[in-house]
Amino acid sequence: MKKILYALFFMSAAILSQDITPPATPSGVKAIGYELHSDVIWQYNLEPDLAGYKVYKFNGSSFVLSKTVKKNRSFSWEWIGAPGTTVRYKVSAYDNTGNESPLSEEVTAATHIMNDEEFLDMTQLAAFRYFWDWGDPTSGLARERWHPNEGDVTNTIGGSGFGIMAIIAGVHRQFISREQGAQRLLKITTFLATKADRFHGAFSHWLNGTTGKVVNFGQQNGGDIVETAFLIQGLLAARQYFDNNTLEEVQSRNYINQIWHEVDWNFYRNGTSGLYWNWSPTMGFNFNDTFVFHGWNETQIAYLLAVASPTKAPNINMQNFYRSGWGNNSKITNYRVRYDIPLYVGSSYGGPLFFTHYSYLGFDPRNKRDLYTNYFVHNKNQSLVNRAYCIDNPKKFAGYGEDCWGLTASYSIPGVGYSAHAPENDNGTIAPTAALSSMPYTPKESLAALKHFYRTYGVNLWGDFGFKDAFNVTRNWYSDGYLAIDQGPIVGMIENYRSEILWKSFMSAPEIAPLLDFSSGKGLFFPDTKVEEEETIPNEFKLEQNYPNPFNSETTIKYTIPSNLSADKAGVKGETAKVTLKVYDVLGRDVATLVDEYKLAGTYKATFDTRHAELSRSIPSGIYFYRISAGDYTAVRKMILLK
Numbered sequence: 001m002k003k004i005l006y007a008l009f010f011m012s013a014a015i016l017s018q019d020i021t022p023p024a025t026p027s028g029v030k031a032i033g034y035e036l037h038s039d040v041i042w043q044y045n046l047e048p049d050l051a052g053y054k055v056y057k058f059n060g061s062s063f064v065l066s067k068t069v070k071k072n073r074s075f076s077w078e079w080i081g082a083p084g085t086t087v088r089y090k091v092s093a094y095d096n097t098g099n100e101s102p103l104s105e106e107v108t109a110a111t112h113i114m115n116d117e118e119f120l121d122m123t124q125l126a127a128f129r130y131f132w133d134w135g136d137p138t139s140g141l142a143r144e145r146w147h148p149n150e151g152d153v154t155n156t157i158g159g160s161g162f163g164i165m166a167i168i169a170g171v172h173r174q175f176i177s178r179e180q181g182a183q184r185l186l187k188i189t190t191f192l193a194t195k196a197d198r199f200h201g202a203f204s205h206w207l208n209g210t211t212g213k214v215v216n217f218g219q220q221n222g223g224d225i226v227e228t229a230f231l232i233q234g235l236l237a238a239r240q241y242f243d244n245n246t247l248e249e250v251q252s253r254n255y256i257n258q259i260w261h262e263v264d265w266n267f268y269r270n271g272t273s274g275l276y277w278n279w280s281p282t283m284g285f286n287f288n289d290t291f292v293f294h295g296w297n298e299t300q301i302a303y304l305l306a307v308a309s310p311t312k313a314p315n316i317n318m319q320n321f322y323r324s325g326w327g328n329n330s331k332i333t334n335y336r337v338r339y340d341i342p343l344y345v346g347s348s349y350g351g352p353l354f355f356t357h358y359s360y361l362g363f364d365p366r367n368k369r370d371l372y373t374n375y376f377v378h379n380k381n382q383s384l385v386n387r388a389y390c391i392d393n394p395k396k397f398a399g400y401g402e403d404c405w406g407l408t409a410s411y412s413i414p415g416v417g418y419s420a421h422a423p424e425n426d427n428g429t430i431a432p433t434a435a436l437s438s439m440p441y442t443p444k445e446s447l448a449a450l451k452h453f454y455r456t457y458g459v460n461l462w463g464d465f466g467f468k469d470a471f472n473v474t475r476n477w478y479s480d481g482y483l484a485i486d487q488g489p490i491v492g493m494i495e496n497y498r499s500e501i502l503w504k505s506f507m508s509a510p511e512i513a514p515l516l517d518f519s520s521g522k523g524l525f526f527p528d529t530k531v532e533e534e535e536t537i538p539n540e541f542k543l544e545q546n547y548p549n550p551f552n553s554e555t556t557i558k559y560t561i562p563s564n565l566s567a568d569k570a571g572v573k574g575e576t577a578k579v580t581l582k583v584y585d586v587l588g589r590d591v592a593t594l595v596d597e598y599k600l601a602g603t604y605k606a607t608f609d610t611r612h613a614e615l616s617r618s619i620p621s622g623i624y625f626y627r628i629s630a631g632d633y634t635a636v637r638k639m640i641l642l643k
C-alpha cells in the first residue's frame with residue numbers, strides 16, 4: 001500500500017509540474033494577396049519555450065491546418081497560381097510541450113492583377129525576410145546562405161553590410177517599425193564591436209555567429225578588407241539614417257564610429273600604392289589567396305572608404321593611391337562598344353553585373369565622375385549590354401530573351417556549384433538578382449524581367465525569401481537556395497530606385513563629402529558633372545547655341561570638352577582642363593560666371609538664370625554674350641534676353 005501511495009504522489013507531482021500554459025495568440029496577423037500567391041504575416045511571440053506557429057486555412061466549411069512554421073519565422077506563404085482567388089487564414093502559436101494558443105482572428109487575402117508598385121513591394125518584402133527572419137539570433141548578422149535543411153548557419157560580413165541596408169529599406173517601407181530596426185542594429189553593432197574577431201580593424205569573410213570567431217574561407221583565416229568595406233558601407237548608411245536620440249540609436253552610432261575608426265586601411269596597403277585583399281595572422285600577406293586588387297570589379301567602395309577614413313587612411317598621396325590602386329594606373333580605362341552601347345572601364349562585356357551593384361548600394365554614382373568615367377552611365381550601359389547579350393543569345397540557351405536576362409555571380413548548375421556568370425562566362429544560368437538589382441539603371445527592363453520571372457516560372461523560382469538564387473531553363477534546373485550577397489542588393493538597389501534612401505543616407509556622411517571635390521586633398525570625383533545620358537568620347541570643342549533663345553529668365557548652354565586637350569594645373573596631365581564659362585553684357589562687363597573648374601573630356605550643360613545672376617542690379621532685356629575658355633581654346637556666342 002505504501003508503494004502505491006508513493007507512486008500516486010510522484011505521479012501527481014509530475015502532472016502538477018507539467019507545463020500546461022499555452023503561448024499567447026500571435027498578434028499583428030495580416031494577410032496579403034499578390035497576383036499568384038498570398039502571404040500571412042504576424043509579430044514574433046516572446047515565450048522562451050516557443051516551438052513555432054500553425055497556419056490554418058478555410059476549406060469551405062472549417063479552418064484546417066495548412067502549414068507548420070518554425071519559431072524563427074514571422075510569415076507563411078502559399079502559391080495559389082491565379083488571380084481572382086480569395087483565401088482565409090487563422091494563426092496559432094505552440095510550445096515545446098505541445099500547448100497551442102487560441103486561433104487568431106480571421107484574415108483574408110485576394111489574389112489580383114498587380115501594379116508596378118505592388119510588384120516592387122512584394123519583391124523587396126520577400127528578400128528582406130532573408131535578413132530579418134533568417135538573420136542570426138545571437139549576432140543579428142546575415143547568414144551566408146539558406147537551403148531547405150537550414151544546416152549552414154555561417155555568418156557573412158559583406159552580406160551583413162547589405163543586410164543592414166536592407167533593414168533601413170525595411171523601416172522605410174514599413175515592413176518593420178523604426179524601433180524594431182534600431183533594436184536589431186544595436187544587436188549587430190554590439191556583437192561586431194565587442195565579440196567578433198578583427199585583424200587590424202578588419203573583419204573576416206565568414207565568422208561564427210555565436211562566438212564571433214573566424215570561419216575559414218578557403219585559405220583565408222584573417223582580415224578581409226573588401227568584405228569589411230561592404231560592411232562599413234552599410235554601417236555608415238545606418239549611422240546616418242538612425243539619427244534619433246534614443247538609447248538604442250545613440251549606442252549603435254557610437255559602436256559604428258568605433259568600428260569605422262579602427263579599420264587600418266593603411267596597414268592593408270602593405271607598403272604598396274593599392275590595397276591587399278586579405279591578411280592572415282599565420283601567413284601575413286604571403287599566401288596565394290591575397291593580392292593587390294584593382295578595378296574594374298566590385299572593390300571600388302574599399303578604395304573610397306580607405307581615402308575617406310578619418311583615422312587610418314593610407315599614408316600616401318590620396319589621389320595617387322586611388323589612381324594606382326583602383327585605376328590601375330589608368331589601365332582601368334578601356335573605351336569600346338558592344339551592341340552599339342559604349343563601355344568605358346573594364347574589359348570585354350564588362351563582367352558579371354554584381355560589379356555594378358556592390359559598391360553602389362550606398363555610394364551614389366549619379367552626377368559625378370572620377371578620372372575614368374561616370375559610373376552611373378557605365379553601370380547603366382553594362383546592364384544594357386548584359387541584356388542585349390541575352391537577347392542575342394549566341395549560345396542558343398533556352399529561356400533567354402528581352403525579359404529574361406541577367407548574368408552575374410550566383411549558384412550554378414550541378415557540377416559547377418557557383419560561378420561568376422557573365423557574357424564571357426555563360427552556361428545558360430540566369431540569376432534574378434542581376435536584373436532586379438539593376439533597377440536604378442534600367443528600371444523599365446528590370447521591372448519587365450521581374451514580372452516575367454514571377455509569371456513565367458512561378459513556384460519553381462519563388463520561395464521563402466522571394467526569387468531563388470538562379471535557374472537554368474536549358475537544364476531544367478532551379479536553385480533551392482539563397483545567398484545573402486544576392487538577396488541584399490535586390491532590396492537595396494530597388495529602394496535606391498524608389499526612394500534613394502540608402503544613397504541619401506550614405507552620401508550624407510561627412511566623411512564622404514571631401515571625395516566629391518577634386519580640389520581637396522582627398523578629392524576623387526568632379527562635382528556637378530551632369531552627364532547621365534549615353535556618353536561619347538569627344539574629339540573636338542563645341543560651344544552650342546543656348547536654348548531657348550531668345551529666353552525669358554533661364555536658358556541652357558551646352559558645351560563639349562575634347563579628350564585630346566592638355567591639362568593645366570590639374571596634376572592629371574591629358575585628362576582634365578580648367579574651364580571657364582562667363583556671360584557679358586554688350587559693354588563687356590561681367591554678368592555671371594557659370595563654370596570655373598577642372599573638367600574631364602565630355603559634354604556638359606550649364607544654366608544661366610537671370611534671377612540669380614552675379615549682379616547687384618537687375619538684368620535688363622537685351623543682347624548678351626557668353627564666352628568659354630579652356631586651354632588654348634575660346635569661343636563666344638550671342639543670346640537675347642526678352643523679359
